Amino acid sequence: MSHTCTVCHKDARKFCGKCKQEWYCSRDCQIAAWKNHKDECPKLQEKAKRPELPKSDSFKGKNIGYGSEDNVSVWANIDDSNSTGDITQLRFMIVNGSNANIKIASKTTLLTVKDQALRKKVHSSDANKSQFVQHKDQEVNIDQLTLAPKEHAVLVNHFQRGDVRPDQFQLLELPFKMDGKGVIKLAVQVTVPASVAPTSATATSSSDTGGSNPCSVTSGTKFGDRGNTPTTHVFTSQTVMDIQPSHLLPELLENIFSRLDCESLGRVAAVNHHWREASGTNVLWKHWGIYIGDVPEELQSIERTHKDDYKSMYVAYLNSSFGRYKNHLVDVRKTVSSLTETIQKLGIHCGFTPAQLDRYEETVKLNLDDETRCLYRLIGDQTSEDGITCAGVFGGYEFYGTGCNMSLMGLRQSIKWTNRLSQAKIDFIRSLIPIAVDLDARKKFFYYSKHPSYPGAIIDVRHGDCILVADSLLSLMKKSIYNISSGNWLPIENGLITVFPTRLDMGATEAVTRGVRIRCSVVYVHEEVGSEQSPNFFSYRVQMSMDPTESPDRSCQLVSRHWSCIDCNGVVSHVEGPGVIGEYPIMKPGARFEYTSCTFQNGRGSMEGFFRMKSLTRHGEMFDVEVPRFSMEAPQVIFRVKVSALAVPVAPLTQ
Amino acid sequence: MASESISVTTSDDQTIQLSRKHAQMSQTINSMLEDSVGADQEAIPLPNVSSEVLKKVIDWCTHHENDPAPVEKVKKLNKKREYKAKNSTISDEWDKNFVNAELRVIVDILLAANYLDVKGLFELMCKHIANELKGKTPDQIRERFGIQDDLTEEDKAAMRKAWGATKNDS
Numbered sequence: 045m046s047h048t049c050t051v052c053h054k055d056a057r058k059f060c061g062k063c064k065q066e067w068y069c070s071r072d073c074q075i076a077a078w079k080n081h082k083d084e085c086p087k088l089q090e091k092a093k094r095p096e097l098p099k100s101d102s103f104k105g106k107n108i109g110y111g112s113e114d115n116v117s118v119w120a121n122i123d124d125s126n127s128t129g130d131i132t133q134l135r136f137m138i139v140n141g142s143n144a145n146i147k148i149a150s151k152t153t154l155l156t157v158k159d160q161a162l163r164k165k166v167h168s169s170d171a172n173k174s175q176f177v178q179h180k181d182q183e184v185n186i187d188q189l190t191l192a193p194k195e196h197a198v199l200v201n202h203f204q205r206g207d208v209r210p211d212q213f214q215l216l217e218l219p220f221k222m223d224g225k226g227v228i229k230l231a232v233q234v235t236v237p238a239s240v241a242p243t244s245a246t247a248t249s250s251s252d253t254g255g256s257n258p259c260s261v262t263s264g265t266k267f268g269d270r271g272n273t274p275t276t277h278v279f280t281s282q283t284v285m286d287i288q289p290s291h292l293l294p295e296l297l298e299n300i301f302s303r304l305d306c307e308s309l310g311r312v313a314a315v316n317h318h319w320r321e322a323s324g325t326n327v328l329w330k331h332w333g334i335y336i337g338d339v340p341e342e343l344q345s346i347e348r349t350h351k352d353d354y355k356s357m358y359v360a361y362l363n364s365s366f367g368r369y370k371n372h373l374v375d376v377r378k379t380v381s382s383l384t385e386t387i388q389k390l391g392i393h394c395g396f397t398p399a400q401l402d403r404y405e406e407t408v409k410l411n412l413d414d415e416t417r418c419l420y421r422l423i424g425d426q427t428s429e430d431g432i433t434c435a436g437v438f439g440g441y442e443f444y445g446t447g448c449n450m451s452l453m454g455l456r457q458s459i460k461w462t463n464r465l466s467q468a469k470i471d472f473i474r475s476l477i478p479i480a481v482d483l484d485a486r487k488k489f490f491y492y493s494k495h496p497s498y499p500g501a502i503i504d505v506r507h508g509d510c511i512l513v514a515d516s517l518l519s520l521m522k523k524s525i526y527n528i529s530s531g532n533w534l535p536i537e538n539g540l541i542t543v544f545p546t547r548l549d550m551g552a553t554e555a556v557t558r559g560v561r562i563r564c565s566v567v568y569v570h571e572e573v574g575s576e577q578s579p580n581f582f583s584y585r586v587q588m589s590m591d592p593t594e595s596p597d598r599s600c601q602l603v604s605r606h607w608s609c610i611d612c613n614g615v616v617s618h619v620e621g622p623g624v625i626g627e628y629p630i631m632k633p634g635a636r637f638e639y640t641s642c643t644f645q646n647g648r649g650s651m652e653g654f655f656r657m658k659s660l661t662r663h664g665e666m667f668d669v670e671v672p673r674f675s676m677e678a679p680q681v682i683f684r685v686k687v688s689a690l691a692v693p694v695a696p697l698t699q
Numbered sequence: 700m701a702s703e704s705i706s707v708t709t710s711d712d713q714t715i716q717l718s719r720k721h722a723q724m725s726q727t728i729n730s731m732l733e734d735s736v737g738a739d740q741e742a743i744p745l746p747n748v749s750s751e752v753l754k755k756v757i758d759w760c761t762h763h764e765n766d767p768a769p770v771e772k773v774k775k776l777n778k779k780r781e782y783k784a785k786n787s788t789i790s791d792e793w794d795k796n797f798v799n800a801e802l803r804v805i806v807d808i809l810l811a812a813n814y815l816d817v818k819g820l821f822e823l824m825c826k827h828i829a830n831e832l833k834g835k836t837p838d839q840i841r842e843r844f845g846i847q848d849d850l851t852e853e854d855k856a857a858m859r860k861a862w863g864a865t866k867n868d869s
Contacts, residue, residue, distance in 0.1 A: 301832075303829035304787075304832060311832075311836060312840060313858070314837035315837045315840050315844075316848055317849050317850060359861050
């Protein structure tokens, strides 16, 4: 409460009706004080006629005021009796200091509430009680209110029309958050009848003609226009409470804090009480806590114990064996949980224990970085169970009976392959640990690099040619998740997730000719070697389809293929042949056909062409269907080892 | 016809002209303008913004006047991933220079941006302050922001205990 009783110093909610300056807790106290007060009351009344616009530093969350022209003033104070800073009240007083009736027009904006949550409170607490106060969108409206000369009204939500007398205060009580929304907008429109127009008013807008319309709402302070027409005056007061930087509003602080990591959030909590409170809200902490089952028991029990209190969940987690991954856990867990959501038939095992990881690191003589280690704490290897092929998390491809399905490798397997690599003479190769393997044939690997030039990176090696697959194991997983969840990589029948892009905005190309839709995409196949002149091997996929709404007389059959291959020097070579992969697919409405093939390039190149089709209904006429161009580019080799330098035949490198 | 320039009165009683375009970047001024359609424009009172700060705001608005309006992000279908920590990266070079000011001024601009409801500027100031907070100890923050320490020793001891030894790790 911003005022104390003049007599007993308790919280005061009433004040002298004449001067509005002295506050009392009850009528009894007022009577007791009247003896002393009656002398000073008229003086105070004089003063009250000209309430000064409070200086911002005098607000301190207690008063918002508006000092007006000679005869009307509008002010409000905020009840801060609720020291927890949650709900307080806003009282709003209009004082008529003039010699005339004043009329407060309907649709007057009393308060603009900026905050969504606050607005709800206003609605829920006031909607039923209030007869005249309406809440519409962001505004709180009152109906018409007339104030007699010298009368004032303190508005309440059950405010009643015409029931305002000097000794009968009406309060407008609005739930209001103590530290404020920053802005409180008060605007009251007052119409002064022509006959008793104030004479002492300072005319600031004597030419204002809009003022004669009692319904027009104008901004700013206007007074004046004496004459025989009623005039309208609008008072607005907009105030932010004085805010020291240390005392920023919780909403502002929350916005700032929402950009901090958990650790910084923990630190700002130790600044002072206010910051501690503002930084402890669940919503700020929520982003790190996600509650999805299949994680190690230790994490699960932390999450069960602190279910809806994310901050204490974080603290508990810091004190657990996961504390070492504090900078990574959020990211890694999100990735892992979206992984399990995204891929069906993942066949993934629960993570490894710290002891297992320590033993692993000792054996392979390399330390994983914390991010990768954290990942291994949460998920283990992928294995096919019961003969069902599971989808390798890193996707794969198939063509001509070969291909790959890259899955996350377990520690034991990794040790097995690392042993072979560790005998290599080249530092770079020795710094690699296999972490992903082709699930079916086990002939393709991705390696985790501990080489100082590529710490933590994922590398693909073939015949000593090393290419960079991803910056880290986590980012490789994110890449998979992104491609799968965006529908770019699609699972095919046997569960394999093919890494051929299918989305046009992500690498696929498309052309439509006479209802035949051809979509092409291409992937680089590192493990295969092309010819000597064109060592880079690419696999491409062609999808043909015809829209079901097409007319059946568009039906046609593929007769021959005609490719134009452009190499890195711009040289075009043509390849023609009957059918595709030995087939002559028939295209009719709703039909789909796709095949995968391969080609070689030296570095970069592109392919385009057409399929010659024979119409099945129109006298067998021939026409060409465009095959859109697709480009191929081999990734840069970041490290090249002569095969002869590989001291021992290292199976994963040379197969 | 709406006039092309708007005048506002700041807390230190200065009247400042700004273009309608800039004025409308402030939702607060914009709604005031809408409220007063048809009325002759008088200076709009901005009792919470000093002329010094307002000039800063106008500077920012001038630089960003052609920015596309911020798009409300479509909520992701998956509720579990809905809440994402906001980042605090300031990418614009001009902005980086702009926030290179005294903290008191920054806070004033933040408050003004909040009051005037200039979204981009508000975001920028929040980001900057968040960056200021990152990696600092509570003591450093108190010193930087001129905050009084009102936590008792018991409070601090309890916090230290809860956060454990990991708190001070690198």
